Amino acid sequence: MKLQVSHSPHVRDKATTQSIMLDVIIALIPATLAGWYYFGIRAVLITLISVASCIIFEYISRRIMKRNNTISDLSAVVTGLLLAMNLPVSLPLYMVVIGACFAIVVVKQMFGGLGNNFVNPAIAARIFLVIAFPKAMTSWTVRSGSWFSFDSADAVSSATPLTRIHTSEAPSLWKLFIGDKAGCIGEVCIIALLIGALYLILRHVIRPWIPVAYIGTFALLAFLFGKTNVFNFAGDLTVLSGWGDLFHECCYMVLSGGLILGAFFMATDYVTSPLTTKGKFIFGIGCGILTFLIRYYGNMAEGVSFSIILMNILTPHIDNWTMGKPFGEVKENAKV
Amino acid sequence: MSLRSLHAFAGGVHPLGNKNTDVLPSIHLHGFPEVELLMQQHIGPPCTCVVRPGDHVDVGTMVGRADKPMSVPIHSSISGTVKEVHYVVSANGTPVEAVRIESDFKHSINPFCRPPKVESFEDFIQMIRDSGLVGLGGAAFPTYIKLNPPKNKMPDTLIVNAAECEPYITADYRQICEHPDDIIDGILEVMKWLEIPKTIIGVEDNKPLVTRIFSHEIKKRVYKTGKHPDIEVRTLKTIYPQGAEKMLIYTLTGRKVPPGKLPIDVHTLVMNVSTLRFIGLYLKEGIPLTRKRMTLDGSALNTPGNFIVPIGARIQDIIEAAGGTREEPKKIIMGGAMMGVALDRIDHGIIKANNAILVFGSEETTLPPESPCIRCARCVASCPMDLIPCGIDKATRLRDTEMLEKYHVMDCIECGCCTYACPSKRFLTQSIKNGKVMVRAERARIKKEQELLAASEQKGGNAPS
Incomplete structure (x- = not known):
């Protein structure tokens, strides 16, 4: 009789790395479909190219580094999907491939593969593209012609809601919520993102602490120190619309840009966020403050990517600061 | 009578309970051809072997004498002839002296075994030591040490561990269903001699019957004696590791045992139901610890169930006597699925603290390869x-x-x-x-x-x- 000998425990939970990644992919599907709906067939093409090149680069780089093949853990698919969601629809296709190459080869595999990258690969690639191709990465278009048209002449260039907040062209909150606005492919449809996020939370894939702290901190800062803030508010609070005006700016700022996508899907990336609940709150609050500062005082409207990547870099330190005491550890003179 | 606990420890997991054997009454297994008694079945120094090959022993005859502190004697679990005294490798991989006894199938009990007379605390402790009792929950800590704490650290609460949070194992559950009277006797004895005013029995909420059995048993005592013992049954959330000592104490009393300290440092005594049942039984019958109730489960077995087996019986004999296997076992675990030891051979004799043998077939035996940590926390x-x-x-x-x-x-x-x-x-x-x-x-x-x-x-x- 041949018996298997292994260390206890001898039963394991069903969840695997692969099943977690699959859950993330499922959660990203609503927002991806919404992006395809709003931006047309070119968005589909960008998504497919991004995912395919991430998988190919993962395969090739693992092969060259003589490591085992890790495509089946689906993490490359997640990176590809997230990268595509963070790109404008008009981006030349070769730039998508360059972005995927940077995300997988430079950020992920050169640091040791899944679990060892110190920043989120999709965000790092996005920032790389913003710096390398600033014009292409910040030209926002909305579809004007047929859904099936690849021609960029059918798209009209537009400013994102963030740059138009205090103009008369600012879209309504409802339009921001359903996604009828300019922006990256995956970030526009807030309702679809929230459905995906709810799925992740209910499946216990992510915990809500980082998004809650992130969005909460940002909304609070926008409420207190925004352009029309609680201190300089001149409206009439005796009528309902006055209250609407009071909260308008902070709601508008939360719903526009990549904040919801970033808070629920990028900041919660396991590898680059802290381990403990306390650490997750600190991480979220830090992201919120940085996003506020960059959006209001920086010269780039988009603060989400930079704030998340900066907090990614701080994560090992946050882990060190928040390492708790073991169960039962008490101060010397504390009474039992 | 039954209250839910207010405290909850952080963490824990919810493995499938797999308590497949909880409705099956325990079966006595007899007729083992031989037993192998290890001379170290407790935490502490090994016993000195006092028998030689050729000696005749009865059930309850001492074969290992406890010379050193922290050590308890070991008694023969069958009657027969000592065949060999030799060194074997124990299940956890250390060499230990062992006594091999061949059965004469008479099951004669040592005539010197009779109910002990306990008149003082010292008698009580000596009685516990002589009985060979160790903590039967799995740790095998000598009970006489646990019941004899330093005078400045006398316990004020006895916690009875009936949580049994390990998957598959139902031996304690059956113990409670079949012998609640002995358990209450044991509790009352410990409360009496250690002057502990209060007892809390902790039961996971997936075993509602246990709460009712204990409540009923306590009511019977009230009726019989007119006195209401301060024994409280509390339901615990079903979560692994609810039965871990530190977690159990915290859930039931809110006390936290500091790192490196023992329950007694927070004036708490934790005892397993089976340990207490043995105390109750020993006071009535006087037969030392020679038998053990254990759960046999796993998909490779023909008839899973709870079995009462002599200590020292070989695992292969127990599996055979309990009905044999229906497919070739892929993995055999001594203990529970979460903390048990996977065995490489099955001719080990079982020891006092064993409470389960799991015989896994191909459907339960998986060993997924390791992949990199994704820091999911x-x-x-x-x-x-x-x-x-x-x-x-x-x-x-x-x-x-x-x-x-x-x-x-x-x-x-x-x-x-x-x-x-x-x-x-x-x-x-x-x-x-x-x-x-x-x-x-x-x-x-x-x-x-x-x-x-x-x-x-x-x-x-x-x-x-």
């Missing part, structure tokens, strides 16, 4: 001791003892929650155990270094040669 969330298992794992692999100490590796209770929860299927518990070995070695090295340094300073600064 499921291990952190599941750790009942609030440690960071993935960090300890990393430090162990780096052989970084300083980092291991920083992560409080020595506080790990090795419950296995982190490994259970890990989606990357990493052997975290194993890694943490290795880390503990490294830290112990490093601590010993530093201590030795300091001693040498101190010695050399005494000699006037000359380095020791």
Whole structure:
């Protein structure tokens, strides 16, 4: 009789790395479909190219580094999907491939593969593209012609809601919520993102602490120190619309840009966020403050990517600061 | 009578209960051709063997004498002839002296076994030691030591561990269903001699019958004696490791046992139901600890169930006597699925603390390959001791003892929650155990270094040669 000998425990939970990644992919599907709906067939093409090149680069780089093949853990698919969601629809296709190459080869595999990258690969690639191709990465278009048209002449260039907040062209909150606005492919449809996020939370894939702290901190800062803030508010609070005006700016700022996508899907990336609940709150609050500062005082409207990547870099330190005491550890003179 | 506990420890996991055998009454297994009694079945120094090949022994005859403190005697579990006294490798891999006894199938009981007379606390402790009793929950800590705490640390609460949170195991549950009277007797004896005013029985809420059995049994006592013993049954959330000592104490009393300390340091005594049942039984019958109730389960078995077997019976004989296997076993585990030891051979004799043998067939035996840690923090969330298992794992692999100490590796209770929860299927518990070995070695090295340094300073600064 041949018996298997292994260390206890001898039963394991069903969840695997692969099943977690699959859950993330499922959660990203609503927002991806919404992006395809709003931006047309070119968005589909960008998504497919991004995912395919991430998988190919993962395969090739693992092969060259003589490591085992890790495509089946689906993490490359997640990176590809997230990268595509963070790109404008008009981006030349070769730039998508360059972005995927940077995300997988430079950020992920050169640091040791899944679990060892110190920043989120999709965000790092996005920032790389913003710096390398600033014009292409910040030209926002909305579809004007047929859904099936690849021609960029059918798209009209537009400013994102963030740059138009205090103009008369600012879209309504409802339009921001359903996604009828300019922006990256995956970030526009807030309702679809929230459905995906709810799925992740209910499946216990992510915990809500980082998004809650992130969005909460940002909304609070926008409420207190925004352009029309609680201190300089001149409206009439005796009528309902006055209250609407009071909260308008902070709601508008939360719903526009990549904040919801970033808070629920990028900041919660396991590898680059802290381990403990306390650490997750600190991480979220830090992201919120940085996003506020960059959006209001920086010269780039988009603060989400930079704030998340900066907090990614701080994560090992946050882990060190928040390492708790073991169960039962008490101060010397504390009474039992 | 039944109250829900207010405190809840952080962490824990929910493995499938698999309590398949809970409705099956325990079956006595007899007729084992031989037993192999290890001379060390407890935490503490081994016993001295007092029999020689050719000696005749009865059930209850002492074969291992406890000479040293922390040691309890070992008694023959069958009647027959001593065949061999030799060294064997125990299930956890250490060489131990063992006595092989061949049965005469008469099952004659040693005539000197009779109900003990207990008139004082000292009698009580001596009686417990003579009975060979150890903690039957799995730790095998000598009960007479536990019941004899230093005078400045007398317990004020007795906690009865009936949680039985390990998957598959139902031996304690059957013990409660079949012998609640003995358990209450045992509790009352311990309360009487140690002057403990209060007892709390902790039961997981997946065993509602247990609460009713105990309540009924306590009511019977009230009717019989007119006195209401202060025994309270409390339901606990079904979560692994609810039955771990520190977690159980916290859930029931809100007291936290500090790292490196014992329950008695927070004036609490924790005893397993089976241990207490044995005390109750021993006072009536006087037969030392020679039999053990254990759960046999797993998909490879024909008839899973609870069986009462003589201590020292070989695992292969027990499996055969319990109905045999229906497919070739792929993995055999001594103990529960979360903390048990996977065996490489099955001719070991069972010891006092064993409470289950799991015979896994191909459907339960999986060993998924390790993949890189994705820092999902499921291990952190599941750790009942609030440690960071993935960090300890990393430090162990780096052989970084300083980092291991920083992560409080020595506080790990090795419950296995982190490994259970890990989606990357990493052997975290194993890694943490290795880390503990490294830290112990490093601590010993530093201590030795300091001693040498101190010695050399005494000699006037000359380095020791």
